Amino acid sequence: MRFEGSGSYVATDDLKLAVNAAITLRRPLLVKGEPGTGKTMLAEQVAASLGLPLLEWHVKSTTKAQQGLYEYDAVSRLRDSQLGESRVHDIANYIVRGTLWEAFASDTPVVLLIDEIDKADIEFPNDLLRELDRMEFHVYETRELVRARHRPIVFITSNNEKELPDAFLRRCFFHYIRFPDKETLERIVEVHFPGIRKELLRAALESFFEVRETPGLKKKPSTSEFLDWLKLLLAEDIGPELLRSKDRKSIIPPMHGALLKNEQDVHLFERLVFLSRQPR
C-alpha cells in the first residue's frame, strides 16, 4: 500500500514520504500546520485513494480517552432494572463501542482519524499511549481484551493549542504541513478548478499573497479561504484585469471579505490601501 497523492489532493514529496512511512510501519502520524492547510483532508484522501473505510473521532474539550474505547451505559441499565427487563443481567448489553474499538474490530484495515487532539484535556493523549502503541485495550466490565485484527492507519491532527506529552510524541511520526508556496498552490487550484483561466489564476495568486503579506493581520487567509475566494471570483465572473490593475482606485481586491474574516483586519487592510493611494 502506497499513497501517491490523489486527484483532488496535492501532497508534497515530504508529506507523501511521511504518510507512506506511517502506512508501512503502522505507527500513528501526527500532523500539524496552519489552519486550513488540509490536515483533516489528508486522512480522508488517504482513505479514499487506498480504498479503505475511514473512521473519524472528533475531539472536543470535554472528550475523554475512554469514550474512544467504549462506554458503559449505566443509565439505561438502571432504567431497565427498574422496569424489570431481562437483558439487564448481561452487562455486555450496555457496553457501547467507541471509534477506536470499531477500528480494532474491523475485518479490513481502516484509516482512523483523531481530529484536533490538542482540544482535549492534557491527560487525553497519555491515556491513549498503550492503545495506540500495542493497539489493544482491556474492557474492565466484561473482563475482555480487545486487540486490533489489523493495525489501523492512524492520523492525528493538532492545532498546537496544548503541548503534547513526550511519551506520546515518541510513539508517532510527525509532519508539519507548511503553507504552500506559489507553485504548489497553483497545483492545488488546478485540482479544485480544472480549466480555470491561467491569467485569472496568476492575478488572483498575486493579490492573495499580497494580502497575506499585509503586516499586522490578526488571521492570515489560508488555502481553504483562497479556494472559497476563487469560487466567488468565478461566480461573479470577475476578469483578471480587475485584479491586476495597479490603478489606484480599484486596488482593493474584489470580494476581499472571503479572505479576511476579522473586522479589524478588514479595517486595517483598507486603511493600508488608502494610505498607499495617497500621492507621495
Place this chain on the structure above:
Amino acid sequence: MLLDFFFTLRRHQLPVSIREHLLLIEAIQAQTIGPDLTEFYHLARTTLVKDESNYDKYDRAFAEYFKGIETLAGVSAEIPIEWLLRQAELTLSAQERAQIEAMGGWEEMMAQLRQRLEEQKERHQGGNRMIGTAGTSPFGAYGYNPQGVRIGQDRSRHRSAVKVWDQREFRNLDGNAELGTRNIKIALRRLRRFAREGAAEEFDIDNTISRTARNAGLLDVQMRPERRNAIKVLLFLDIGGSMDDHVKLCEELFSAARSEFKRLEYFYFHNCLYDHVWKDNRRRLSARTPTLEILHKYGHDHRVIFVGDATMSPYEILQPGGSIEYDNPEAGSVWLQRVLTTYRKTVWLNPEPEELWNYRQSVAIIRDLFKGRMYPTTLGGLELAMKTLAR
C-alpha cells in the same frame, strides 16, 4: 547504525530518544525510502523531530553531520577550514552567470572535484578553478555556480542550490522567534485551569447513578456547577515613552489576552507603577484608579502580568518623588513590592531583546524585585511566563 548521527542530533539539543532511533532504523529496513539523501532527511525528520520549532535545529545538525559526507563522497583528502573561511562576497553579471551555467552533471562534477583536490595543495580564494571561497569554481563556498558543490557554507546563497536543509526554512518556527497574534493566543492558552465554581446547574450523571444505587434504586438527582476557565488575570501595561517602539507587539498581546481570558482586567502605567493607574489613556489625568483600590478589590488568586521595557532611570524606581510625571510620595519599588506580596503569581514581560537587559540598571533592579520572573516576549519567553503563572 547511524549512531554518530543520533549523537550529533543530541548534541544539538534535540530531544531524540532511543525508541525513535530504533523506529527510524525499522523504517529504513522496511525500505520506505530509496538510497537518496533528501528522502532520508525527510524520513529522519518525521521520525525524530516532533515539534516544528525544532525543525531549524534539526536542519543545522543535519547539515553539520552530512556536510562532509555528501560533498566529498569517496574523496580522501581533507580540506583545511581556513581555505573556506569566508573572505569576500561576489556578484556576477547575468552574462557571466550564463557562461558558468553548463558544466555537466553531478557525476562529472564529483569526478572533477576529486581530480582537483589532487592537484590543489594550497589555499585558494577567488578565481574560477580551484577549491576555496568566493570564486566562480563549481567547488567551494560563497561563490556563484548554479551547479556548484557547496563545501562548508551554511546556507544557499543563490537559491538554486540543491540542499533542503541548508535553506533553513523553519527558522520562523523556532521558539525564540518573535510573536504573531495566533502564536500569542496559543501561548496564553497554556494558562488555563478548568474548575467547577458557582451555581450548580449541570446534571451530574455519574454522581446521580452512584447516589441512586446507594439509595436502593430510588432516583436521587445530583447537580454540579459548569466547568469553565477559572483563571483571573490582571494586566498592567506600560505606555508611552520608550514603549512606543513596541506598540504593535503590545497591541497583539493585548488583543490575544482579551480573547483568551474571560476574566481579564487591564490597567496602564507609565514607566513604573506608582499610587495610581488608569484604564483609558486619553483620560489618564481625569479617570484614575488608585493602585491601593486594585489591591483591595481583586482577590489573591489573580495572576498579574506586567508588560513594560523596564527602561528608565533607577531613581524612578527607588526614590520617592522620582517619577518623571509628578511628585510621587512613595517610591515605585514600594508599590511593586506591594503588588508582589498581594499576588503570589506575578511576572514581568519585557519586549526588549534579552541580550540588552544586562546593559540597563533599571532592568536589573526590577528583575531582582521580581525574583528573576522577567521574561522576553518571544514565544519561548511567553510560554515560560505562563508556566510560572500556572504553577
